[in-house]
Amino acid sequence: MTDTMIELKELTKIYPGTDVPAVESLTMDIPRGEIVVFVGPSGCGKTTSLKMINRIIEPTSGQIILDGEDVTDVDPDLLRRRIGYVIQQIGLFPHIRIGDNVATVPNLLGWDKERTRARVDELLDIVGLDPDIYRERYPKELSGGQRQRIGVARALAADPPVLLMDEPFGAIDPITRTRLQNEFLRLQDELQKTIVFVTHDIDEAIKMGDRIAILEQKSIPAQFATPEEILTAPANEFVEDFVGAGATLKRLKLTRIREIDIVGDCLTGSITEDKTTLRRKLDDSDWTALLLLDEEHRPIRWLRAPDFRQDRPVDQMGLPAVAFVEPNATLSDALEEMLIGSAGVAIVIDSRGKFQGLLDIDTIINSIQLMRDKSAEFYRAEKLIDPAEVAG
Amino acid sequence: MADTDLASTSAAADQGSGGRRDDQRSPIGAFVHYFGMPIFLALVLLALYLWIQGQDLGVVEERNLRLDRLLAITRAHVELTIYSSVIVLLLAIPLGIIATRPKAKNIAPAIIGLGNAGQAIPSLGLLGLIFYVARTTDLLPSTGAVPAVIALVAYSFLPILRNTMVGLQQVDAFVLEAGRGMGMSNARVLRKLELPLAVPVILAGIRTALVLNVGTATIVFLTGGDGLGRVIFSGFQLQRTTVLVTGSVLVAVLALLIDHIAGVIEDVLTPKGL
Numbered sequence: 233m234t235d236t237m238i239e240l241k242e243l244t245k246i247y248p249g250t251d252v253p254a255v256e257s258l259t260m261d262i263p264r265g266e267i268v269v270f271v272g273p274s275g276c277g278k279t280t281s282l283k284m285i286n287r288i289i290e291p292t293s294g295q296i297i298l299d300g301e302d303v304t305d306v307d308p309d310l311l312r313r314r315i316g317y318v319i320q321q322i323g324l325f326p327h328i329r330i331g332d333n334v335a336t337v338p339n340l341l342g343w344d345k346e347r348t349r350a351r352v353d354e355l356l357d358i359v360g361l362d363p364d365i366y367r368e369r370y371p372k373e374l375s376g377g378q379r380q381r382i383g384v385a386r387a388l389a390a391d392p393p394v395l396l397m398d399e400p401f402g403a404i405d406p407i408t409r410t411r412l413q414n415e416f417l418r419l420q421d422e423l424q425k426t427i428v429f430v431t432h433d434i435d436e437a438i439k440m441g442d443r444i445a446i447l448e449q450k451s452i453p454a455q456f457a458t459p460e461e462i463l464t465a466p467a468n469e470f471v472e473d474f475v476g477a478g479a480t481l482k483r484l485k486l487t488r489i490r491e492i493d494i495v496g497d498c499l500t501g502s503i504t505e506d507k508t509t510l511r512r513k514l515d516d517s518d519w520t521a522l523l524l525l526d527e528e529h530r531p532i533r534w535l536r537a538p539d540f541r542q543d544r545p546v547d548q549m550g551l552p553a554v555a556f557v558e559p560n561a562t563l564s565d566a567l568e569e570m571l572i573g574s575a576g577v578a579i580v581i582d583s584r585g586k587f588q589g590l591l592d593i594d595t596i597i598n599s600i601q602l603m604r605d606k607s608a609e610f611y612r613a614e615k616l617i618d619p620a621e622v623a624g
Numbered sequence: 625m626a627d628t629d630l631a632s633t634s635a636a637a638d639q640g641s642g643g644r645r646d647d648q649r650s651p652i653g654a655f656v657h658y659f660g661m662p663i664f665l666a667l668v669l670l671a672l673y674l675w676i677q678g679q680d681l682g683v684v685e686e687r688n689l690r691l692d693r694l695l696a697i698t699r700a701h702v703e704l705t706i707y708s709s710v711i712v713l714l715l716a717i718p719l720g721i722i723a724t725r726p727k728a729k730n731i732a733p734a735i736i737g738l739g740n741a742g743q744a745i746p747s748l749g750l751l752g753l754i755f756y757v758a759r760t761t762d763l764l765p766s767t768g769a770v771p772a773v774i775a776l777v778a779y780s781f782l783p784i785l786r787n788t789m790v791g792l793q794q795v796d797a798f799v800l801e802a803g804r805g806m807g808m809s810n811a812r813v814l815r816k817l818e819l820p821l822a823v824p825v826i827l828a829g830i831r832t833a834l835v836l837n838v839g840t841a842t843i844v845f846l847t848g849g850d851g852l853g854r855v856i857f858s859g860f861q862l863q864r865t866t867v868l869v870t871g872s873v874l875v876a877v878l879a880l881l882i883d884h885i886a887g888v889i890e891d892v893l894t895p896k897g898l
Binding site for chain 2: 286288308309310311312313317319321322323324325326327328329336337340370371372383386387396
């Protein structure tokens with residue numbers, strides 16, 4: 233049994249003056265410490281569902297259980313101080329300095345000045361903004377990305393166990409968005425908050441979610457599963473359509489390099505060795521090229537047999553090594569590096585730049601093949617149940 | 625002279641705010657912004673004084689243009705303006721707040737209707753009606769400043785009410801949602817977010833009301849109150865141009881000065897960061 237942090241039971245919202253519910257009988261268990269993403273087409277009720285959790289929108293019926301406690305009827309103001317809240321528009325208080333914006337919830341909770349001040353500085357540090365520079369500034373003096381960081385810091389101020397995020401990176405340019413997403417995932421690795429995250433962007437959902445709820449109209453879950461399951465085994469046509477073309481490519485974003493076998497025993501040489509030794513190494517091996525490493529074991533150049541005819545120092549022969557990736561990177565990142573560097577292989581290095589191994593394009597193709605086989609198996613299983621369809 | 629007194633008050637107000645905006649305006653720009661109007665008005669008054677000195681004044685003029693009399697009348701005019709403005713503030717701002725609360729949706733049109741009526745009825749006509757009511761009932765005195773203050777309050781009610789409402793309504797809904805979402809109570813959202821963010825618009829309404837009241841206060845002499853209207857009217861009645869011009873220039877200078885002071889106060893009270 234998984235440890236459930238938020239339990240939604242038969243949650244329904246019917247707006248006054250309408251007959252059709254915006255959210256109909258949503259039941260869902262949200263596990264502790266995970267990011268659950270609500271994703272769906274606009275108007276599907278995903279935001280309404282999110283906002284019922286902290287009762288910014290009061291449910292018409294149903295129950296909300298937070299960490300085992302029924303909070304459906306508790307004082308909403310007190311409830312909200314226990315739940316971090318980030319919205320797309322951020323909603324920083326324009327007339328209040330950044331530091332005091334972040335201190336909003338601590339002030340509501342009556343923390344003393346020292347503690348609040350220390351916490352504000354800590355949070356500004358965490359989100360990568362120097363407290364001494366930004367504490368006394370006003371929101372209008374910040375860029376969009378910086379404001380969103382402050383929005384996150386403000387939501388984390390009183391260290392709430394739960395965070396609700398409504399398209400938090402939706403209004404930010406793509407480059408900054410990617411950076412903020414990565415920063416936030418790194419932060420979440422440490423914080424282990426329970427997060428409900430709303431987006432309309434399936435790619436963002438796949439990237440951010442430990443689990444994804446794909447919602448149809450009236451917030452009815454079409455599938456509630458891990459990103460891997462959703463990509464390889466979509467529950468129905470709606471999910472398939474929503475995930476869209478390129479599910480395989482998206483799947484590449486889910487596989488990390490450290491999860492697959494890389495070539496570790498390839499031919500390397502050290503810059504400390506002389507030209508003749510290197511030449512003999514290459515001639516004696518089955519490899520067409522040798523990867524030259526520096527004293528720190530960092531890859532610097534590719535050397536092939538004809539390069540040794542040139543009368544140059546070893547570290548200027550051949551071609552510079554390109555397409556570096558870390559084991560934490562995804563296959564999609566590796567593929568991109570290869571394409572950018574026009575290289576057939578990506579060089580895997582650790583965080584200090586030390587050589588770990590090679591990842592060639594065949595390995596990635598095999599990995600894709602494997603996914604397709606799995607997925608094909610899934611569909612074959614479907615068809616065997618209904619032989620008529622196979623005949624048709 | 626009346627002017628020196630008032631000019632120095634405005635200079636004091638200016639100094640209070642002089643340093644704040646230095647980062648946004650060049651020193652010369654700031655000086656012109658804060659002192660240009662007072663200096664211009666002082667020059668106008670000086671010109672008026674010199675012009676009067678050059679006139680051949682008769683007994684009537686001498687009596688009407690005595691400095692202590694002009695001072696007393698100007699002072700009465702200012703007091704009337706301020707009293708009526710304070711009363712209207714105390715009425716219109718709370719009503720404006722009430723009218724924008726979701727719970728008071730039903731009474732909002734009534735409040736706005738009241739404000740509209742107050743401004744639509746010409747103040748002179750309103751003063752007549754108040755005078756009539758005062759005469760036929762014993763509810764209020766029919767002479768002096770009281771009927772006039774009522775007329776002024778009714779007349780300047782709308783700008784402050786409307787600006788309070790608009791000011792509160794223009795506050796970014798997402799700022800309020802963020803506040804609510806972090807657990808601020810409705811009262812706290814009003815106090816800490818809505819009102820501070822509505823201040824610039826509310827102040828603009830107060831400024832409008834003050835200027836309206838300076839002008840409308842010229843009619844109080846009709847019910848026997850004091851004010852610069854008396855000087856102007858005497859000038860008309862007695863066909864004394866000097867008296868007429870003096871009263872008219874004084875009321876114009878007063879209106880411009882009050883507008884300027886209100887503008888400076890707007891600068892000072894507008895929250896930083898907006």
